[in-house]
Amino acid sequence: MSIRDDAQQMKLDAPAMAATSIDARNDALCHVREALVGHADEIFAANALDLAAAEKDDVAPQIVKRLRFDEHKLADVTAGIDQLIALPDPVGRVTLDRELDEGLELRRVTCPIGVIGVIFEARPDALVQISALCLKSGNCAILKGGRETANTNRVLFSLIHDAAVAAGLPDACLKQAKSHADIDELLACDREVDLLIPRGSNAFVRYIMDHTKIPVMGHSDGICHMYVDAAADPDQALCLILDAKTQYVAACNALETCLVDRAVAAGFLPRLAAACAEAGVTLHGDAEVGSYVPVEPLGEDGYRHEYLAMDMTVALVDGVDAACDHINRYGSHHTDAICTTDAAHADRFCQLVDSAGVYVNASTRFADGFRYGFGAEVGISTGKIHARGPVGLDGLVTYKYVLYGHGDIVGDYASGRRHFTHRDLI
Amino acid sequence: MSIRDDAQQMKLDAPAMAATSIDARNDALCHVREALVGHADEIFAANALDLAAAEKDDVAPQIVKRLRFDEHKLADVTAGIDQLIALPDPVGRVTLDRELDEGLELRRVTCPIGVIGVIFEARPDALVQISALCLKSGNCAILKGGRETANTNRVLFSLIHDAAVAAGLPDACLKQAKSHADIDELLACDREVDLLIPRGSNAFVRYIMDHTKIPVMGHSDGICHMYVDAAADPDQALCLILDAKTQYVAACNALETCLVDRAVAAGFLPRLAAACAEAGVTLHGDAEVGSYVPVEPLGEDGYRHEYLAMDMTVALVDGVDAACDHINRYGSHHTDAICTTDAAHADRFCQLVDSAGVYVNASTRFADGFRYGFGAEVGISTGKIHARGPVGLDGLVTYKYVLYGHGDIVGDYASGRRHFTHRDLI
Numbered sequence: 001m002s003i004r005d006d007a008q009q010m011k012l013d014a015p016a017m018a019a020t021s022i023d024a025r026n027d028a029l030c031h032v033r034e035a036l037v038g039h040a041d042e043i044f045a046a047n048a049l050d051l052a053a054a055e056k057d058d059v060a061p062q063i064v065k066r067l068r069f070d071e072h073k074l075a076d077v078t079a080g081i082d083q084l085i086a087l088p089d090p091v092g093r094v095t096l097d098r099e100l101d102e103g104l105e106l107r108r109v110t111c112p113i114g115v116i117g118v119i120f121e122a123r124p125d126a127l128v129q130i131s132a133l134c135l136k137s138g139n140c141a142i143l144k145g146g147r148e149t150a151n152t153n154r155v156l157f158s159l160i161h162d163a164a165v166a167a168g169l170p171d172a173c174l175k176q177a178k179s180h181a182d183i184d185e186l187l188a189c190d191r192e193v194d195l196l197i198p199r200g201s202n203a204f205v206r207y208i209m210d211h212t213k214i215p216v217m218g219h220s221d222g223i224c225h226m227y228v229d230a231a232a233d234p235d236q237a238l239c240l241i242l243d244a245k246t247q248y249v250a251a252c253n254a255l256e257t258c259l260v261d262r263a264v265a266a267g268f269l270p271r272l273a274a275a276c277a278e279a280g281v282t283l284h285g286d287a288e289v290g291s292y293v294p295v296e297p298l299g300e301d302g303y304r305h306e307y308l309a310m311d312m313t314v315a316l317v318d319g320v321d322a323a324c325d326h327i328n329r330y331g332s333h334h335t336d337a338i339c340t341t342d343a344a345h346a347d348r349f350c351q352l353v354d355s356a357g358v359y360v361n362a363s364t365r366f367a368d369g370f371r372y373g374f375g376a377e378v379g380i381s382t383g384k385i386h387a388r389g390p391v392g393l394d395g396l397v398t399y400k401y402v403l404y405g406h407g408d409i410v411g412d413y414a415s416g417r418r419h420f421t422h423r424d425l426i
Numbered sequence: 427m428s429i430r431d432d433a434q435q436m437k438l439d440a441p442a443m444a445a446t447s448i449d450a451r452n453d454a455l456c457h458v459r460e461a462l463v464g465h466a467d468e469i470f471a472a473n474a475l476d477l478a479a480a481e482k483d484d485v486a487p488q489i490v491k492r493l494r495f496d497e498h499k500l501a502d503v504t505a506g507i508d509q510l511i512a513l514p515d516p517v518g519r520v521t522l523d524r525e526l527d528e529g530l531e532l533r534r535v536t537c538p539i540g541v542i543g544v545i546f547e548a549r550p551d552a553l554v555q556i557s558a559l560c561l562k563s564g565n566c567a568i569l570k571g572g573r574e575t576a577n578t579n580r581v582l583f584s585l586i587h588d589a590a591v592a593a594g595l596p597d598a599c600l601k602q603a604k605s606h607a608d609i610d611e612l613l614a615c616d617r618e619v620d621l622l623i624p625r626g627s628n629a630f631v632r633y634i635m636d637h638t639k640i641p642v643m644g645h646s647d648g649i650c651h652m653y654v655d656a657a658a659d660p661d662q663a664l665c666l667i668l669d670a671k672t673q674y675v676a677a678c679n680a681l682e683t684c685l686v687d688r689a690v691a692a693g694f695l696p697r698l699a700a701a702c703a704e705a706g707v708t709l710h711g712d713a714e715v716g717s718y719v720p721v722e723p724l725g726e727d728g729y730r731h732e733y734l735a736m737d738m739t740v741a742l743v744d745g746v747d748a749a750c751d752h753i754n755r756y757g758s759h760h761t762d763a764i765c766t767t768d769a770a771h772a773d774r775f776c777q778l779v780d781s782a783g784v785y786v787n788a789s790t791r792f793a794d795g796f797r798y799g800f801g802a803e804v805g806i807s808t809g810k811i812h813a814r815g816p817v818g819l820d821g822l823v824t825y826k827y828v829l830y831g832h833g834d835i836v837g838d839y840a841s842g843r844r845h846f847t848h849r850d851l852i
Contacts, residue, residue: 015754019777098799104788106798113811114780195811209639215811236833243835328441351445354540362530362831371839372532373524373848385539385621385641385811405788407662409669413797422799 007192013172022089028167035163046151069124077128083375097425112138114194122146129376144177187212219382221332222252227323229340230261253367257313303330324352335367433618439598448515454593461589472577495550503554509801523851538564540620548572555802570603613638645808647758648678653749655766656687679793683739729756750778761793
């Protein structure tokens with residue numbers, strides 16, 4: 001079967017998947033958890049093959065860490081599945097219920113998106129999380145994981161798929177794409193696939209966005225800012241900056257640029273430089289910043305540079321409006337924070353910054369589905385059409401308008417024989 | 427100024443527009459209404475020029491009807507503005523409020539989309555409606571109307587823009603694109619424009635979708651279905667079909683295909699044929715339908731044909747599941763209805779049909795922002811990512827996640843020093 005055949009079958013089965021009850025979907029998740037726990041040895045054996053191949057290919061240790069699927073990772077993903085089972089059904093929620101006229105009732109009801117293609121990096125736990133989110137939300141999904149974990153993915157996928165089908169879900173609820181060539185075929189399935197969620201490097205996500213007519217949810221860059229306001233508590237600012245910059249430098253929500261109000265530059269920059277030097281973070285900035293503390297030149301993209309390393313841009317701005325302007329101009333609309341004790345400055349920042357996450361006195365690293373309490377995430381979206389920020393169950397459903405009448409016709413309203421009441425029922 | 431210059435200026439001003447208060451936006455709408463009423467003669471004089479030009483060019487009478495802007499249309503649009511003023515602020519609504527941990531609060535807050543490009547047909551009342559919706563929702567908008575009403579558009583646009591600015595909104599809140607060449611320039615502004623809303627012919631909307639990287643909201647085809655179930659009340663079915671088919675044939679929500687359960691074909695089809703003949707509707711169908719009633723062959727696109735005329739496809743299906751399958755396979759996911767007295771069939775239809783509107787015993791012509799009580803609409807979306815169906819104020823806002831902390835860092839949670847509470851506050 002080609003990916004297009006898979007997608008066509010899935011498109012036909014998607015309404016049946018969407019119509020499954022929450023009990024059936026939760027039951028499937030229970031089966032999935034049992035299958036994973038019951039076949040742990042099989043999964044670990046497949047993973048050992050992937051790890052051995054990675055070692056032979058001299059893959060970097062921090063990458064190997066992502067490939068590993070051990071007892072600890074298994075415990076994490078089963079805990080995630082338990083959390084998902086406990087969450088309410090995202091499907092069938094009535095978000096608008098309005099009487100249009102006596103006996104004519106309009107409801108806006110959430111429903112699954114349909115067929116979702118997810119292309120993700122070589123992380124076996126991501127395969128489990130994404131499958132579980134799609135099953136819980138009643139979506140069909142085509143999964144393509146990184147080839148470095150092909151053996152682990154194959155075993156995990158069979159276990160999850162067979163458990164879901166054994167619990168009564170349609171056979172086409174999950175499919176796996178195995179080869180890299182499948183990706184280009186998937187990108188052409190714009191009649192069958194409702195949404196693509198690519199995860200991985202900026203270049204890869206950009207490639208996907210540029211080569212498909214299917215709507216894409218996700219983000220390429222993660223150029224996150226922390227603005228140190230004149231009214232910031234400097235100790236708190238240093239603590240937030242170090243956490244946001246160093247807690248996990250390769251993450252999209254890690255800090256890349258620190259903006260400092262000129263009014264406090266002379267006092268704050270030397271402290272920032274000392275703390276960063278101690279933590280091993282190299283500062284980059286222009287001549288003005290360099291007049292206070294030693295800096296390297298800006299990255300090749302200037303203020304749009306994403307380091308994903310122990311490097312950070314520092315720039316001076318004149319107050320909160322200028323900070324917001326810098327962030328909107330050079331940022332990536334992902335997650336940006338202000339450090340301040342001035343509530344008016346915080347409000348102004350929250351209003352003016354056009355990003356999926358706008359934080360007050362908190363680290364940008366909180367931008368994550370698990371930390372938001374979504375159980376898991378399929379990704380983080382910087383798009384503004386539908387889901388924005390970490391995408392959990394809510395981001396995997398859309399809605400339809402359901403209208404209940406008793407033979408109601410528009411002609412009666414056009415002629416003035418009847419008039420709308422437009423009364424909200426919830 | 428080129429359209430790109432306009433768009434760049436708008437992108438910079440969009441956060442200030444988004445931060446305006448609801449009082450300022452409602453005040454602007456009051457000014458707009460006063461300006462329109464106060465300068466009615468000027469508008470009508472400009473419209474007379476457009477109508478004279480249309481007459482000289484032998485434009486068809488039903489098109490001329492759309493171009494006309496008279497006392498009646500003015501009363502309609504000012505009533506629409508009054509309705510909009512009365513609606514609650516769509517911006518700043520808190521749709522999720524969650525304590526992540528003590529003192530760490532996450533809110534999901536609606537906010538304007540930002541910069542919207544709307545390209546619409548030659549209908550002066552559409553210009554007023556779209557401008558008013560964008561102003562109320564805090565969005566900046568670039569408007570391009572049909573050239574057949576260029577004179578009317580110019581006068582309406584100046585009045586609306588100047589009234590909004592006089593009320594204190596940013597100068598770049600609204601811009602007008604005047605030439606057809608501006609459209610291609612606008613399509614290339616993917617860094618500045620957040621959303622495009624094209625209205626017009628299928629071919630035009632398809633062209634827009636295929637030639638831009640900007641997200642597009644709207645629909646091309648409107649292939650709406652009415653399924654006459656075995657348990658339908660035949661009188662009600664005929665009444666609904668005639669309204670949906672004939673009340674306004676050129677509308678996207680007009681009926682194109684009538685599906686009939688085979689079990690009632692012998693009884694129902696002759697009545698349908700008689701009623702349609704009387705109303706001037708020509709039926710199209712296959713040989714099996716033709717064995718009951720006289721039919722013309724199917725349109726060139728078979729079951730995917732959109733007539734937008736006094737023609738209708740008729741097809742026989744075996745029950746509600748087959749009807750849903752036909753609709754999902756050949757329809758355009760716009761608005762589809764079932765006529766039945768069987769509640770289980772109605773529920774099954776609502777669950778299985780994957781369309782923006784799914785109606786029970788009501789005419790498909792109800793798919794309209796005014797009829798849904800949205801005050802007005804910028805268009806109807808068949809996309810599933812974000813807005814679906816008639817798009818009013820809710821479809822013109824997205825949300826951002828706002829996180830309020832007190833120096834909270836991720837390291838504390840990663841290390842297990844702190845634990846999330848994830849308690850919903852609303």
